[in-house]
Amino acid sequence: MFFHITLERNMQLHPRHFGPHLRDKLVAKLMKDVEGTCSGRHGFVVAITGVEDIGKGLIREGTGFVTFPVKYQAVVFRPFKGEILEAVVTMVNKMGFFAEAGPVQIFVSNHLIPDDMEFQSGDMPNYTTSDGSVKIQKDSEVRLKIIGTRVDATEIFCIGTIKDDFLGVINDPGATA
Amino acid sequence: MSLEPFNRLVKLAARAFYDDVTIKGDNQPKAGRGDNRGMAVIVLDALTRRQWVREEDLAKALKLHSKQLRRTLRFFEEEKLVTREHRKESAKGAKIFNAAMAATADGQQGTKEGDEKMKMHMHSYCCLDYAQIYDVVRYRMHRMKKKIKDELDNRNTIQEYICPNSSCGRRYSAFDVLQLMSMDGESFLCENCKAELTESEKLAAEELGDGDDRKRRHEKLKDMLRKMEEQLKPLVTQLNRVKDLPAPEFGTLLAWEARAHAAAQATGDSNANDSSKSSQGQGYTGTPMPFLGETRVEVALSGLEAKEEIEHDTKPTSLKVLPPWMIKQGMNLTKEQRGEVNPQTKMEQGSSSVDDKKLNLDNEDEKSLQDEYLKAYYAALVKRQEEQEASQRAQQKTELPEGVSETPSERQVGMKSKREDGNDEIEWEEDPSIGNSGAEPYRLADLNVEADASDHEDEEDDIDWEEG
Known part of the structure; x- marks a missing residue:
């Protein structure tokens, strides 16, 4: 799920940036540092939408670096158990398949794939129904449900299922290509 | 508010879920002194018969070591079945609890000694938390069912992987697979021994071994459910x-x-012993809530006493004579209540005031009237008896020839029939004397029913007199 929230961070700025464009430099560095990171608490920071407030800088003794407390607004993405996501399959093997929904990696084990889909090995391993109408392979798009999340300090990993109503392949690149 | 259904619930739950629970000490080796399975059930059962109970007392009652009991109770506390409370208390605090205990009268808590010796010791108390037990049991059942059902249709279950290497046997969950991926991305490898992991079925695998046979596994789970x-x-x-x-x-x-203390106070100090005794009798029946039922009894008693005091001045004769079996030692009764007063003393009391005298006169008139009525009544009774006997005689005479076969069969019944015969004989003998006097003969005939016929008249007179 996506959230728009206000976050805080202490930014350290090198003395060489002190000058007329100090603020721009600070914001650019914030974006470079924060976007794409993951915190267990808030999830993935997708984008910074604005800077609310930059506090008074504090010069650190010895180094000359200055620490600014920065308040900023950001879009974050955090997967939840029970959430339905659309994801792209990245890898298929006999144990199941991996998919990505933006920055989040999701594993769907073969028990959570409908029983009528069989694993087919080969140079393009895939899961196919007996009549061949539905095929899950690399770059397929699937709709899946998250049944478990593992949230570490800097990483989020999910277990998903497509064994439910309205879940499964939503387009098949193999058919169009 | 009845405890009974809840107690039954606790007992059922105990047998369903805690029957084979062993409570082991932290440092006790696994093959300790035999297993103590079933102890959990016994402790829970014992708790259904109590309210708040000090753990030492419970241990004593169950003949368990207090450490063992505490371990069990801690387990139940974690299971949310039991609430416990610990507090430091002196002998006085213990006494308060004992008083409360006596008031609720658990019945089994008779052993309380050494209260004086305690000086600020830590005491633990425990009690069943019925409301929570209800929730816990329901939740447990829900989880059990959900787990099996999820496993059944493979929904919402996190796959587990196990290392086939018997010396390693590590287990991994699907959350770890990112790190376990082999270089070619084809399989998962054990971190330890680099062996290829196999899927493990959580519930069914233990019995079936190979998890590949989906159908059998399915049936197994269904059976389990x-x-x-x-x-x-x-x-x-x-x-x-x-x-x-x-x-x-x-x-x-x-x-x-x-609450218990207040209930004890309400019964009054003089009656406190009685109340505890009577409620002790009730302790086993499953409603140890003395402050609901029994106080009412006590209040009624005290009310009666108060009434006695009021009425004693105005109407001394209205006191009811208590039957002798009701009079116990230590009961605060007047002589009238014991039935020791004869009508003459009452009359003396009555003549002390003018109004009462008049009332007494009326009473005397009435009394004579009633006496006459009684005599007439007895006479009529005797007459009727005579008639009945006469008719019986006539019947027996007529029946004698045919009744031969009947009488022996009656004799066979034994004692009873014999006594009946005796009765008959007495009545037969007395027949001639019946006509002479009024009430007496009837009494004689009725002797086996009322042994104390001489007292009988007095009592009856008393009653009649009061009614006037």
């Missing part, structure tokens, strides 16, 4: 029965003590 529903049926029905009943609530230890 069916068995569970079948075996837990009594528990479910009990849960439904209890659903709409208000759960018994004892409150915290302090509140409970205060």
